Each structure stands twice: as structure tokens, then as C-alpha cells.
Amino acid sequence: MTVTVRFAPSPTGRIHIGNARTALFNWLFAMNNKGRFIQRFDDTDIARSKQEYADSILYDLHWLGIFPDVTEYQSRRFDIYDAAVERLKAARVLYACYETPEELDLRRKVRRTRGLPPVYGREALTLTPEQVAEYQADGRRPHWRFLLPNFTSDPLQPERTEVHWNDLVRGEETVDLASLSDPVLVREDGTYLYTLPSVVDDIEMGVSHVIRGDDHVTNTGVQIAIFRALDAEPPVFGHHNLLTTVSGEGLSKRSGALSIESLREDGIEPMAVASLAVLVGTSENVTAAHDLNELAGHFDPAATSKSASKFDPDELFVLNRTLMHHMSFEEARDRLMVLGISGDKAEPLWMAVRGNLDRLSDALAWWQILSDGPQEPAEFSGEDRDFLNQAFDVLPEEPWNGTVWKDWTGKIKEATGRKGKPLFMPLRLALTGRTSGPELSDLLPLMGREGTLARRP
Incomplete structure (x- = not known):
């Protein structure tokens, strides 16, 4: 079996470091298993999905070093989803519902007052042909729900029905289908929610492993039921923990918080982003990997914590400096x-x-x-100015080599008696205008004698 993974964002905004975490988990898993990586845009929400966001996501992925084997768009595959809907209808596991959002909200409130879970009570299954005709005459159009297999014979009498899977990240997981509402798969206007196209595409594209955020754990229980309703074997699932801001807030594409684009524009290196996105919230030490091959060697999905991890942008600069230095x-x-x-x-x-x-x-x-020379000349005391005049008076003649700094400071010590910081700091300020920076022994040969003399205060 060829390992096949997918990264499937909705193109409704620019991806952030939390999205990049999911993409990188999939990419590194594919790398380690010589597998395929599918870039799939879940763009069934026509109103909010934009090609410019899809293009920016691909650009961000390429910047990170992710190059998909194939790119797919759900908006171009509606005929495949239509066929799946007909199969589910024929199997009598997709049924029409006519409730308005207000009616559904009222029913949930009534169930809560009765001490019942606020799940859909499958009232649509009891509608008579006359009631359906009346709704249609009123102009109501149905939305379509998937009938969860959480009953023995009577769907109006759901019972505990556990779906189990061995999660690639979290280990053994269980979802009770009786605790959930039958999910809406098709809206009143005929458009699809995320759930069905995702399953159909995973089947059609041969996805073997689905690695995504742990906010999808409950969805997985539902989707496994849909896989089986379509006579397909579910893939292996893995749910990694989510990243939050330092204050504990979730990340959002629409808010633009910590977007890959903004980090790139701020001068952060792609491997600083990738290293932190992958290793934070795992048992691995967060260190700057030189490239994705090195990072893949540190990647183990099972080493990921089950609790959310706080993402501190300051850590990016630590990693960035490490990458710069090497x-x-x-x-x-x-x-x-x-x-x-x-x-x-x-x-x-x-x-x-x-x-x-x-x-x-x-x-x-x-x-x-x-x-x-210095962008802003430094101000010197009279004593330091006298010292610098003496120092520049003993500047060695050319040709210069790698020992010129040592030779010059040796002559300065002899001429002035200064040493240590009182000697070096005025020289650094005169030559660079800064109190810290690279070794002057490295910079001086690049300045040359003429360029150095030009900095004489």
C-alpha cells in the first residue's frame, strides 16, 4: 500500500502556523513513508472560497518546502458527490428534513429542559406525505441528514454505539454515535457541507492516512460511519493537538493571526517556522532543523501531547537566530x-x-x-576623542591582513595605556556607530585603511 496523505484547507483566508502544523505533519509522514501528498482545497463554500487564497496557500506551502504531488479542488468534483448522495439515498441512510434553524434551536432548548442531550430527535423520519407536501407548498426546501447507525431496529430509539479506531497520534479512541446528531450533509440550496465531500474524496483519491487537528475527533466517528455506508474501508486517522496563542486563544485564517505570510514578511526563515510548528507540543526538544529532511528525522506523530500547545512567536526569533548563525x-x-x-x-x-x-x-x-560608515556618528567625551586621535595616529600601514586588528590594538595600548573595554568601546563606536556587533578583527580588513581613516572622529 502506498501511503497517501492530504492537506485540505478551505481557501477562505491565509493559512497560519496552526494550519502549517497540519500540512507539515502530513508532509513529513509522507516523506518518512515514501508516500504521496495531495493538496486538496475544500472549497464547496462558494461564497467564501477564493482562488487568491488558494494561490496564497500554495505559495506558503512552497515557501515551507512542501510541493504537492497533485492539487485538487472540491468545487470541480460535484458530480462525484452527487453520485454518492444518490447511493446514500438509495440505501435509505440520507433523509430529507424541513426544520428551520429557529425550530431546531427551540427543540434543542426543550430537550435540555427535559434533561436530554441537545441532539436532533429525527422528527423528520415521522413526517407524513401530506406534511412534506405542505412544507413544499410553503416553499421550504429540505436539507439532508445522514442516518447514523446508532440503533438496532428503530431509529427513533438510539442506543449507545461505539466507533473505535487506533489513532496515529492519540492511541485508542472511541466515539459514541448515540451522543451525536445526524449530521447535515447537504444544505437547502443543494451545496455540500465539509463532511461528505471529504469522505468521498478520501475514497476516490486513495487516501490511506488522515492527519488533522484534534478538533476533528468527533467528526471522525461520523465519517467512519459514512465510509462504511459507502462500502469503503476507513483510512488510518491521526489527530494532533492544536496550537493557540500565548494567551490561549485559537488561531483563525480569517483573523490573520500568525499567518505564514506575515511571518515571512517579518523575515522569519521557513525552517524556523517549520521546526517550531512541528516540534512544539511534542516530547522532542524544539531546535532549529536545517531542512525538512533533518526535521523528518525528529518527527514522530505519536510523540505529540494530547493537550493544546501555546505558540510563542518569540521562540521563532530564537530559532531564526540559530539558522542565521549557521x-x-x-x-x-x-x-x-x-x-x-x-x-x-x-x-x-x-x-x-x-x-x-x-x-x-x-x-x-x-x-x-x-x-x-556609521549611520549616525557617535558622540564622544573630550577624553575619548583625544584617545581616538591617538589611536588613529598609530593605524598600521597597508598591506593589511588578518592580524591588522591585533597589531593596531597592540600599538594603541603602548601609546595610550588603555586596555579592555575603555580601549575597545570607543573604537567600536567610531568604526560602526554601534556598541555591539561582529568582531572588529573581521570587519577591519573589509574597511581597508582608507575606509578606516574616514571614520576618524
Whole structure:
């Protein structure tokens, strides 16, 4: 059996790091099992689904390193869902209901007052042909519910009916179908809710494993029943924990909270996002993987906690700095060229400054300091200004090599008697305009003697 997974967001907004977690869980599972990855857009909600969101989701996935084997759109597959509906109707497990939302809400309230669970009571099964004709004459159009197999002979007498599966993430799981309402599969206007197209597509596309958020656990019990009603073997299910904000709020595509797009625009590296999205809330230490192959080696769905995990954006910057500090010039070269950093000095500059960067784009500021001097000249006391004049007076002659900084500071100590911070800090401020940064021994040869003298206060 070829392992086949799918990532199936609705294109109603830009995906966030919680969505990326699901996509990455599926991608890494497929990688580790030499399987296939299907990108499926659950876009049956025609009013809210937009192609621009589908395109942005694909862009975000590619940025993360996910390249689907195939891309599908549910909005192009309605004929397949129509055929499934006819099969379910013929099997008498899909039935028409005419209640309005207000009527359903009232019935739920009545059931609660009677101490009963607020599930649908299957009243539509008792409608007479005359009542149906009357509803239709009033202009009511039916919605269609799936009859859950939670009874022996009389559907109006549901009884505890357990659906079991061995969850890839959570272990043994059980859902009691008697505790649930018969799900609506088809709306009054003939459009489909998520549940049926998802099952039909999983069957038609040969999906072997469904890995998704644990907010779908109850849905899984229902969908397993639909798989069996369509004479199909259910896939293996896995439900990972959800990510929340630091304050415990859920993430939403519509709100744009922690969207992949916003993280990318903020200069976060894709592997910082991927590493945190996958490893947070698992038994693995959250470390920055160099690439998805390395991350796959740390990925074990069963190592995921069952409780929600809080996502702290500050952790992204820690991982981002780690990736910066270890990024080779070959990896950075093209992106540095886009920033205008190129030529013979580009590589030595990168090797000098990468250990001080939060984002790759921060290298541009150091390039400008190297080329043009401090962006804002530092203010010095009279004593420090006298010291710097003495220091620049003993600047070594060219040619310069890797020892020029050591040679220069040795001469400065002899000339001024200063050492330690009182010696280094005024020099750093004069040369870079900053109190911290890369080793001056690395920067000085790039500045050259003329460029260094130009920084004399």
C-alpha cells in the first residue's frame, strides 16, 4: 500500500502556523513513508472560497518546502458527490428534513429542559406525505441528514454505539454515535457541507492516512460511519493537538493571526517556522532543523501531547537566530544579491556578521556601515576623542591582513595605556556607530585603511 496523505484547507483566508502544523505533519509522514501528498482545497463554500487564497496557500506551502504531488479542488468534483448522495439515498441512510434553524434551536432548548442531550430527535423520519407536501407548498426546501447507525431496529430509539479506531497520534479512541446528531450533509440550496465531500474524496483519491487537528475527533466517528455506508474501508486517522496563542486563544485564517505570510514578511526563515510548528507540543526538544529532511528525522506523530500547545512567536526569533548563525554563504548568496550585497566583500562580510543577525535582511545594515560608515556618528567625551586621535595616529600601514586588528590594538595600548573595554568601546563606536556587533578583527580588513581613516572622529 502506498501511503497517501492530504492537506485540505478551505481557501477562505491565509493559512497560519496552526494550519502549517497540519500540512507539515502530513508532509513529513509522507516523506518518512515514501508516500504521496495531495493538496486538496475544500472549497464547496462558494461564497467564501477564493482562488487568491488558494494561490496564497500554495505559495506558503512552497515557501515551507512542501510541493504537492497533485492539487485538487472540491468545487470541480460535484458530480462525484452527487453520485454518492444518490447511493446514500438509495440505501435509505440520507433523509430529507424541513426544520428551520429557529425550530431546531427551540427543540434543542426543550430537550435540555427535559434533561436530554441537545441532539436532533429525527422528527423528520415521522413526517407524513401530506406534511412534506405542505412544507413544499410553503416553499421550504429540505436539507439532508445522514442516518447514523446508532440503533438496532428503530431509529427513533438510539442506543449507545461505539466507533473505535487506533489513532496515529492519540492511541485508542472511541466515539459514541448515540451522543451525536445526524449530521447535515447537504444544505437547502443543494451545496455540500465539509463532511461528505471529504469522505468521498478520501475514497476516490486513495487516501490511506488522515492527519488533522484534534478538533476533528468527533467528526471522525461520523465519517467512519459514512465510509462504511459507502462500502469503503476507513483510512488510518491521526489527530494532533492544536496550537493557540500565548494567551490561549485559537488561531483563525480569517483573523490573520500568525499567518505564514506575515511571518515571512517579518523575515522569519521557513525552517524556523517549520521546526517550531512541528516540534512544539511534542516530547522532542524544539531546535532549529536545517531542512525538512533533518526535521523528518525528529518527527514522530505519536510523540505529540494530547493537550493544546501555546505558540510563542518569540521562540521563532530564537530559532531564526540559530539558522542565521549557521547559514553558509552559498545558501545566503542569492538573497544577499537581492539586497544589493555582492562582489568580493559579500562572502567575508556574511561570515563576519551572520552570528549577529536576527534576520537575513539585517545584513544590509552592516553592508551599509562597511560601505558608508556609521549611520549616525557617535558622540564622544573630550577624553575619548583625544584617545581616538591617538589611536588613529598609530593605524598600521597597508598591506593589511588578518592580524591588522591585533597589531593596531597592540600599538594603541603602548601609546595610550588603555586596555579592555575603555580601549575597545570607543573604537567600536567610531568604526560602526554601534556598541555591539561582529568582531572588529573581521570587519577591519573589509574597511581597508582608507575606509578606516574616514571614520576618524
